[in-house]
Amino acid sequence: METEFQAKFDDGEVFVRYFSKYEGNVRAFVASLLHDWSAVDEVVQAASLVMWRKFDQFDRSGPESGFLNWAFMIARFEVLKYRSRIARDRLVFSDDVQQLLDAEAESVAATQSEREHALQDCLKKLKPAQRELIEATYGSGVSIKDASNTLGRTPTALYKALARIRDSLQICIERALTKTLTEEKT
Amino acid sequence: MNSDERFRELINAWCSGDLDESSLSELEENLRQSPDTRRLFLEYRATESALRATSVVPEFIGQPIRRPWQSYAVASLTAAFAALLACVFIFWPARPGVIATVTGKAGAVLWTGDGGEVIHDLDAGDAIGGGTLETLAADAWAEFAFPDGTTMAVSGNSAITISEQQGQKIMRLREGSLSVDAAEQPAGLPMLLMTPSAEARVLGTQFNVSADDFTTRVTVNEGLVEVERLADGSVQDVPENHLVIAALEGETEFKAVPRRGFVETWKSDLPRDRRYGEWRSPIDGLPGAQQARPMLWQKNQEKPLLLHVASIDPSPKDSPPVRLTSGTRLQIRGRLNRGHRVFFGLTTLHAEGGFAGKYLFTTPIETDHDAGFEVEVPIEKFKREKESFPSSPLGLELADFWALTIEKNVGLEIIEVELLK
Numbered sequence: 001m002e003t004e005f006q007a008k009f010d011d012g013e014v015f016v017r018y019f020s021k022y023e024g025n026v027r028a029f030v031a032s033l034l035h036d037w038s039a040v041d042e043v044v045q046a047a048s049l050v051m052w053r054k055f056d057q058f059d060r061s062g063p064e065s066g067f068l069n070w071a072f073m074i075a076r077f078e079v080l081k082y083r084s085r086i087a088r089d090r091l092v093f094s095d096d097v098q099q100l101l102d103a104e105a106e107s108v109a110a111t112q113s114e115r116e117h118a119l120q121d122c123l124k125k126l127k128p129a130q131r132e133l134i135e136a137t138y139g140s141g142v143s144i145k146d147a148s149n150t151l152g153r154t155p156t157a158l159y160k161a162l163a164r165i166r167d168s169l170q171i172c173i174e175r176a177l178t179k180t181l182t183e184e185k186t
Numbered sequence: 187m188n189s190d191e192r193f194r195e196l197i198n199a200w201c202s203g204d205l206d207e208s209s210l211s212e213l214e215e216n217l218r219q220s221p222d223t224r225r226l227f228l229e230y231r232a233t234e235s236a237l238r239a240t241s242v243v244p245e246f247i248g249q250p251i252r253r254p255w256q257s258y259a260v261a262s263l264t265a266a267f268a269a270l271l272a273c274v275f276i277f278w279p280a281r282p283g284v285i286a287t288v289t290g291k292a293g294a295v296l297w298t299g300d301g302g303e304v305i306h307d308l309d310a311g312d313a314i315g316g317g318t319l320e321t322l323a324a325d326a327w328a329e330f331a332f333p334d335g336t337t338m339a340v341s342g343n344s345a346i347t348i349s350e351q352q353g354q355k356i357m358r359l360r361e362g363s364l365s366v367d368a369a370e371q372p373a374g375l376p377m378l379l380m381t382p383s384a385e386a387r388v389l390g391t392q393f394n395v396s397a398d399d400f401t402t403r404v405t406v407n408e409g410l411v412e413v414e415r416l417a418d419g420s421v422q423d424v425p426e427n428h429l430v431i432a433a434l435e436g437e438t439e440f441k442a443v444p445r446r447g448f449v450e451t452w453k454s455d456l457p458r459d460r461r462y463g464e465w466r467s468p469i470d471g472l473p474g475a476q477q478a479r480p481m482l483w484q485k486n487q488e489k490p491l492l493l494h495v496a497s498i499d500p501s502p503k504d505s506p507p508v509r510l511t512s513g514t515r516l517q518i519r520g521r522l523n524r525g526h527r528v529f530f531g532l533t534t535l536h537a538e539g540g541f542a543g544k545y546l547f548t549t550p551i552e553t554d555h556d557a558g559f560e561v562e563v564p565i566e567k568f569k570r571e572k573e574s575f576p577s578s579p580l581g582l583e584l585a586d587f588w589a590l591t592i593e594k595n596v597g598l599e600i601i602e603v604e605l606l607k
Contacts, residue, residue, distance in 0.1 A: 028235040032228045035203070037238070050311060057313030059284055059333055066333075070311065073289060077310040080574065091200060091210065095570075095577040097217045100224055102574075108228040116236045138237045144202060163198035170194075170233055 015055045018067045019048060024116055026071050029109035033079045033102060035091045047071070047078040072106050114180060115173055122172035130165050137162060193223050197230045284313040285350045286330040289337070292544065292572050293326030295319070300349075316349040321362065323481060324462065324497045324588035325531050325544055325571060335369040336377070339541035341533050342497065342586055343462055343481075354378065363396045363533070363585060365540035368409075376412075384432035387412040391426075392540055394585075396499070401438070403503070405429040405445060407538045415440045427538070431503055438503070446506035448537070448583065450514060452605040454498050461586055463496035466599065472556075475521060475599035478590065496600045497588035508584040508605060509537060515564045517604045518589065522559060523597035525552040529590050530561075532568055534582035542582045543575025557597075562606075 026047065031040045051058075051074055058070055083092075093101070123131060137147045137158075148158045196213040199205040205213065216223045288308050297305040299317035308314075314330065319340060321328055327341040330348075332355065340346050344362020348355075354375040357364075360382070370390035371377050377388040381397035384404070391409025395402065404413050406424045414421045415432040424430045424442040431438050456476050457465035463476040478494035500508045510532070518530060527550045534542040545568035551559045568579050576582065584605075591598050 024236065024239050027239065028232040031235040032231040035200070040235075054311050054313075057284065057287070057311070059287075059313070062333060070287070073287075074311040076574075077290075080572070091203060091205060093214055093217065097214050099577060100217065101228065104221075104224055105228055108225070108232050112232060112236065115232055116239060119233065119236045134237065159199075159202050159204055162202065163195065166198055166201070166230065166233070167194055169237075170230055173233055174229065 014060070015052060018064070019051065019071075021113075022068050022071055023048075025068055025109045025112040026075050028112040028115075029072055029105050030075050030079060032105040032109065033076075033098070034082070039082060043075065043078045043082050046082075047075040050074050050078065068110060069106075072109070076102070111177065114177055118173045118176035118180075119169065121176060122169050125172060126165065126168075130161075133158075133161060134165060193226055194230075197227050200227075201230060201234055283315045283350075285315050285348055285355075286313075286332045286338075288312045288314060289329045289331045290572070290574055291326075291328040294322035295326055295328045296322055314348065316347075318345060318347045320345045323493060324495050324533075324586070324590060325529075325546065327533075327541070327544055327571075329541070332369075334371075337367045337540075339365045341365075341541060341544065342588075356380075359395060359397050361398050363394070363541075365394045365535065367392045367540050381432075383416055383434045385414045385416060387414075393424075394535060394540060396585075400435065401431060401433045403429060403431050407540070413442075445538070448507045448509040450509055450511045450605075451607050452500050452508040452584070454500070454587075454600075454603040456498070456600070456602070459498045459500065459502050461497040461499045462588070463600070472521075473601050475601045478598040478600075480595065492593055492595075493590050494595055494598050495588060495590040496598065497586050498600065498603055499586055500584045500605075507535075507537075510534070510565050510579045510582055510584055510605075511607070512566075512580055514605055514607050515562050516587070517606055518561045518563070519601045519603075520559055520589070521557045521597065521599040521601065522551060522553050523557060525550065526591055526594060526596040526598075527551070528561075528598065529592070530563065530568075531571075531588045531590075532579055533585040533588075534576075534579050535585050537581060537583055541585075543579070544571045545569060545575075545579045546571055558601075565605075 027040065027044050030043050030047070034040050034043065051071055058067065123134070126134070133151070136151060137144060144158055145155050148155045151158065193216055196205070196209055196216070199209060200213060217227060288310055290310055291308055295308055297308050297314060297317060297319055299315060308328070319328060321340050321342060321344045324342055327339065329337060329339040331337045336355070340362060342363050344364065345360040346364060347358040347360070350356065353372055355371070355377040357378065358380045366388070368377055368388050368390050371388065379386040379388060379395065381395065381402040382399050383397070384402040386395070386404055388411050389409070391406060391411055393404060393406040393411050395404050404411060404424055406426050406428055408426050410426070411424045412421060413424055413430050413432060417434050417436070420440055422430050422440060422442045427445045428442045429445055430440065430442045432440055456474065460476050463479050466475050466477050468474040476496045476498065478496040481493045481495050482491070527548060529546060529548045532545045534545065536542045547563050547568045549561065551561065553559050565579055570577060587603055589598060589600055
């Protein structure tokens with residue numbers, strides 16, 4: 001019994017290590033399939049608990065990256081379950097488009113940790129006012145409308161400013177990821 | 187504004203939740219048509235996710251800030267971990283040798299492990315060891331994957347026993363339909379697939395198998411499969427785009443023949459095409475018909491549902507595959523003792539490929555004076571059972587057609603099914 005206890009304790013440690021490492025990837029994967037961020041939170045949480053319950057069934061004899069594929073599979077199932085029980089969001093895509101995105105989401109989400117690293121560098125390149133705007137909207141989790149009141153700007157102006165910042169961050173990140181990929185190849 | 191800028195504008199508006207109907211349609215159409223736009227969309231979404239996950243001011247605190255949701259997730263896991271530790275002194279079942287992982291399922295699926303463990307509620311992510319997987323209804327389906335990348339899907343009324351011995355996969359399909367996408371198998375250890383009438387040796391290929399007590403049909407889409415007819419031990423190599431039928435009786439020729447080109451129309455030929463149900467011969471001026479047979483569907487611990495099911499194979503023996511195309515409709519003629527809701531379904535395969543999905547149409551049916559009915563359903567009206575299936579059956583091949591009623595036996599009979607253009 002003591003050995004079993006130790007084995008399950010070890011399981012828990014390994015699971016927390018894996019999950020901490022890949023949580024960002026799973027979140028990015030789910031976020032690419034659902035629009036609403038509270039839904040993303042709910043699904044990631046549900047998926048994490050399913051993974052935890054089933055972790056003793058995960059084959060650990062293979063490479064560690066196998067955990068990510070396994071986690072994506074469970075997350076995908078949780079997204080489907082969520083979609084089937086929640087009324088349609090206005091911004092949900094039609095089924096065929098959703099399928100196309102679903103088929104390609106894993107490959108983008110698989111590089112999420114590299115994306116997060118690149119984001120840190122790209123954020124440093126923003127002007128202080130832009131960083132403040134990002135922090136006000138993403139950091140506090142408030143709505144654009146509330147953030148616009150706090151910042152004394154109209155929601156429309158805030159949308160436009162955020163769009164410009166997202167565009168520049170996106171371009172910066174893609175450049176960084178491409179550079180990393182090129183360096184790895186050489 | 188160039189097209190790239192326009193896509194970025196649309197994606198930004200979607201991310202902000204500020205997209206009107208026409209812009210949403212425009213974005214959808216771009217996503218549908220352009221892989222580059224899809225990639226861009228997914229990258230924006232991943233960056234949004236990263237923005238929410240990390241602080242924008244890491245240089246001030248030395249490390250990224252964790253967002254509240256991350257604390258919740260960790261708290262949930264910590265609680266689950268603590269609960270597990272508390273329970274660990276209770277009997278913990280020994281972990282069986284894992285052979286495969288369930289990757290999807292729908293309908294009534296039953297797993298019986300070699301140790302006698304019976305599971306009604308298999309779920310995606312569940313690991314399975316040696317044992318028997320049964321899909322118990324016409325609309326049921328289960329897919330599982332092996333660590334080497336081999337995937338298999340069983341559907342309809344099927345039963346397959348899975349085992350692995352010293353790295354060799356050994357499957358026994360007792361009855362039903364199986365679709366296999368086999369990764370390259372280790373040298374000297376081909377995957378063995380046994381049915382009541384044949385044995386197939388597989389090194390790496392995509393093929394579909396249907397089997398009953400007397401006949402096995404193996405259709406190979408890619409690669410090569412060696413099939414032995416158990417009745418006399420003769421062997422055929424079945425290359426891609428060929429099929430072979432191994433029957434216990436000696437009348438059916440055992441020879442690999444090219445898959446015939448698909449057809450877009452089809453008419454059932456009963457009782458030859460019967461897959462599940464009892465054949466009732468013509469009597470008293472009534473045409474012969476396939477009678478639905480009862481079947482219990484038990485889901486988890488819920489009260490079992492009684493179904494009455496009849497299913498039909500549209501491509502028996504070496505008949506050409508039936509492809510579902512736009513503008514076609516199914517005409518179903520049958521009988522019911524009294525008016526009742528009837529469910530009609532299609533099991534489909536990818537064109538020259540493996541299992542694709544199941545599609546359903548249901549309607550209340552009123553009978554005429556002699557209890558007969560005739561229903562015509564455009565193929566587009568059949569809706570997929572699971573979101574993971576292709577959104578429409580158009581372009582797919584028909585693997586079987588079924589009709590069923592739930593709870594009440596209302597004497598469902600199918601006289602004829604025809605796919606019309």
